[in-house]
Amino acid sequence: MKNDKRPNMKIIGDNTASGGHYNDAKIIGNGIIKGDMNCVTFKSIGDSTLEGNLKAGTVKITGSIHVEGKTTADDIRVMGDLSIDGDFQAGHCHLRGGITTKSGIKADDLSLMGYVTVKKNCEAETFKADGQIKIDGLLNADDIDIKTYGTSRISEIGGDRIVVRKGSGSNLGKMIRFLFLPSDWGNAMVTVNTIEGDDIRLWSTKAKVVRGKNVIIENGCDIDLVEYKGSLRVHRSSKVKEEKKI
Amino acid sequence: MENDLISKKELLELTGISYGQLYRWKRKMLVPEDWFIRKSTFTGQETFFPRDRILARIEKIKNMKDDASLDELADILSPNPSDVEVEKDMLVKEKVVSEISMDIFAQVLGILDVFDFQKTLYAYLLDRMLSSGDASAEEGKIILKTLAESFPAFEGKQCDLLFVRKLGVSFCLLIEGQSRISLDPGAKLVRRISISSVVEELKTKLSNGGFSDGKQ
Known part of the structure; x- marks a missing residue:
C-alpha cells in the first residue's frame, strides 16, 4: 500500500x-x-x-x-x-x-484492557475486554468475553458465545475490603438489561432478561428472568426470580 | 408502519435459527437496522420485526448462504449500490432494460455506453414504470430527473419511490422507506416501489446474468 x-x-x-x-x-x-x-x-x-x-x-x-x-x-x-x-x-x-467514543464502534476483533465508553452500538467479531465497560447501545459480537473490574453497564448484549466474569483484583484490596468496608462495597458487577446468545455463562451479573440455548449462571448473579432452550444451571448463591424453558 | 409484527422469540422458533446467527446477520447488515422495532411488553423491552419481510429475508439468506459468503450476501442485500459497470448493449440484450426506456434515458441523462450501478438502477426503475403502464414516456422523464437529483441523498437508507396523479397532473416523490403517507381524496397513488428491494433484485439479476464484473 x-x-x-x-x-x-x-x-x-x-x-x-x-x-x-x-x-x-x-x-x-x-x-x-x-x-x-x-x-x-x-x-x-x-x-x-x-x-x-x-x-x-x-x-x-x-x-x-x-x-x-x-x-x-x-x-x-x-x-x-x-x-x-x-x-x-x-x-x-x-x-x-x-x-471513549460519542458514537459507535465497529471492529473485526477488539481486545481491550482498561475502560471503554460507547454511546451507541459496539459491533465486533470477537470482543474481549478486561476492565470497566459502559455501552449505551447494543454490544453485538460472535464471541464475547468480559472480565469486569468495578461496575460495568451495558444496555444489551447479543451474540453467539457470551462469557461475563469478574476480575480478581489484588489481594491487598481484598483484605482492606474485608476488614473495613461493607461486604458488597465496590463489588465488580455487570448490569445489563437483556442478554441474548447461544452459549451464555455469567458471573457477577445483574440482568433483567437472559435468553439463550445453554445458560450457566455462576455465583454472584441477580437475574429476573431466564429463558432457555437447552440446559440451565444455576449456582446456589445466585438469584434467579423466574426461569422458563421454551 | 405495518401492524403485522413478529417477536424475536417467535421468529427464532419459526425459522430455526439461533441468536448467534441473527446477531451475526445483523452485524453484517443482512437484516437492516430499522427492522428491529423495540416495544415495551410486560417482561420489559422486546424486539419485533415486520413479519412478512423478515421471514422472506431469512428464507433468502438461508437459501443463498451455501453458495455465497456472508460478505457477498451483504453486498447483494444492502441498499447501497454496488460497484458494477455494465455496457449498455448488455443491458438491452439481457432484457434488463428495454430499448425504448434506454432512448428516454438518453434524452434525460445523456447517452452512455457504460452504466454504473446507480444509472442501471435508474434505467431499470424507469423501465418498470413504463412497462407496467403506470407512467407515460413524459412522466418517465420526471421520474428519472427526480431519481438523479435526489436518490444519492438517501445513501444507506431504505427508500421508496412514489408516483402520484391528480386530475391528470402527475408527480413523483422519494421518501424514506416504509413511512406512512396520506394523500388528499382526489389524488391517486399510482405506484409505490421500494427501491431497496429493487436494488436487491437488480443485484441478483446482474450477478446471475454472469456479467457482474462488467465488461465481457
Missing part, C-alpha cells in the same frame, strides 16, 4: 500541520492536525488532536489522542487514551488504556 507520491509528515515538539494524504505520519510531542488525515501509517507519541477524520492503514498511539471526526483503520494499537467524536471502524484493534 506504500505510495511513493505521497509525502511523509513528522511533527516533533509542539506544532500544527494540515491534513491531507501522507505516507507516514509521525507525531512526537504535541501535535494538532487541521483537516482530514489520510495516511498509510500514523504514529503518535504524546498528545495530539486531529480536527477532522482519520483514515489510516495502521495506527499506533502511545499517549493520548483526540479525533474530532470519524476514525477508520485496518490495524490500531493504543497504549493510553483514545477519544473519538465520530464513528470508529477498525479491523484489528488492540487497546490498552481507554477508549
Whole structure:
C-alpha cells in the first residue's frame, strides 16, 4: 500500500500541520492536525488532536489522542487514551488504556484492557475486554468475553458465545475490603438489561432478561428472568426470580 | 408502519435459527437496522420485526448462504449500490432494460455506453414504470430527473419511490422507506416501489446474468 507520491509528515515538539494524504505520519510531542488525515501509517507519541477524520492503514498511539471526526483503520494499537467524536471502524484493534467514543464502534476483533465508553452500538467479531465497560447501545459480537473490574453497564448484549466474569483484583484490596468496608462495597458487577446468545455463562451479573440455548449462571448473579432452550444451571448463591424453558 | 409484527422469540422458533446467527446477520447488515422495532411488553423491552419481510429475508439468506459468503450476501442485500459497470448493449440484450426506456434515458441523462450501478438502477426503475403502464414516456422523464437529483441523498437508507396523479397532473416523490403517507381524496397513488428491494433484485439479476464484473 506504500505510495511513493505521497509525502511523509513528522511533527516533533509542539506544532500544527494540515491534513491531507501522507505516507507516514509521525507525531512526537504535541501535535494538532487541521483537516482530514489520510495516511498509510500514523504514529503518535504524546498528545495530539486531529480536527477532522482519520483514515489510516495502521495506527499506533502511545499517549493520548483526540479525533474530532470519524476514525477508520485496518490495524490500531493504543497504549493510553483514545477519544473519538465520530464513528470508529477498525479491523484489528488492540487497546490498552481507554477508549471513549460519542458514537459507535465497529471492529473485526477488539481486545481491550482498561475502560471503554460507547454511546451507541459496539459491533465486533470477537470482543474481549478486561476492565470497566459502559455501552449505551447494543454490544453485538460472535464471541464475547468480559472480565469486569468495578461496575460495568451495558444496555444489551447479543451474540453467539457470551462469557461475563469478574476480575480478581489484588489481594491487598481484598483484605482492606474485608476488614473495613461493607461486604458488597465496590463489588465488580455487570448490569445489563437483556442478554441474548447461544452459549451464555455469567458471573457477577445483574440482568433483567437472559435468553439463550445453554445458560450457566455462576455465583454472584441477580437475574429476573431466564429463558432457555437447552440446559440451565444455576449456582446456589445466585438469584434467579423466574426461569422458563421454551 | 405495518401492524403485522413478529417477536424475536417467535421468529427464532419459526425459522430455526439461533441468536448467534441473527446477531451475526445483523452485524453484517443482512437484516437492516430499522427492522428491529423495540416495544415495551410486560417482561420489559422486546424486539419485533415486520413479519412478512423478515421471514422472506431469512428464507433468502438461508437459501443463498451455501453458495455465497456472508460478505457477498451483504453486498447483494444492502441498499447501497454496488460497484458494477455494465455496457449498455448488455443491458438491452439481457432484457434488463428495454430499448425504448434506454432512448428516454438518453434524452434525460445523456447517452452512455457504460452504466454504473446507480444509472442501471435508474434505467431499470424507469423501465418498470413504463412497462407496467403506470407512467407515460413524459412522466418517465420526471421520474428519472427526480431519481438523479435526489436518490444519492438517501445513501444507506431504505427508500421508496412514489408516483402520484391528480386530475391528470402527475408527480413523483422519494421518501424514506416504509413511512406512512396520506394523500388528499382526489389524488391517486399510482405506484409505490421500494427501491431497496429493487436494488436487491437488480443485484441478483446482474450477478446471475454472469456479467457482474462488467465488461465481457
